[in-house]
Amino acid sequence: MRNNPVLLLLGVSALLWLGAQNWRRRKLKRAVRDLPTRMQRLLGPEPAFEPPTDPPDELSGFASLHDRTRRAEWVVRGAAILWLAYIVFLLLKGSFQ
Numbered sequence: 001m002r003n004n005p006v007l008l009l010l011g012v013s014a015l016l017w018l019g020a021q022n023w024r025r026r027k028l029k030r031a032v033r034d035l036p037t038r039m040q041r042l043l044g045p046e047p048a049f050e051p052p053t054d055p056p057d058e059l060s061g062f063a064s065l066h067d068r069t070r071r072a073e074w075v076v077r078g079a080a081i082l083w084l085a086y087i088v089f090l091l092l093k094g095s096f097q
Contacts, residue, residue, distance in 0.1 A: 006087065013083045020076035024069045031065055 025047045032040055032049050039058050044050030051063040 006091065009083070009087045009090075013080045013087070016076055016080035016083065020073045020080075024073045027069050028066065031062055035059075035062060 028047070028049045032043060032046075035043075036058070039056075039062075042052055042056070042059060043062075049066070051059055051066055055063045
């Protein structure tokens with residue numbers, strides 16, 4: 001158990017998943033902090049900070065940042081899922097015995 005490569009590989013996947021989530025939360029929190037209070041009240045609750053479906057012009061930059069960070073988060077999460085699939089493949093192949 002001490003030098004188990006499966007645990008290390010699973011740790012990389014978890015690190016990717018949680019790292020993407022925390023990166024997005026920090027990025028959105030910084031962007032919300034820079035918005036005026038009136039615009040902050042239009043957003044959803046923390047940590048998602050969902051913008052309204054039809055954002056005013058002052059929130060258009062934040063809405064595009066929200067969409068870009070969501071796409072980036074899901075790309076990294078997809079990489080984490082592919083990494084898990086690779087680990088399962090290696091386990092089924094019998095590389096870790």
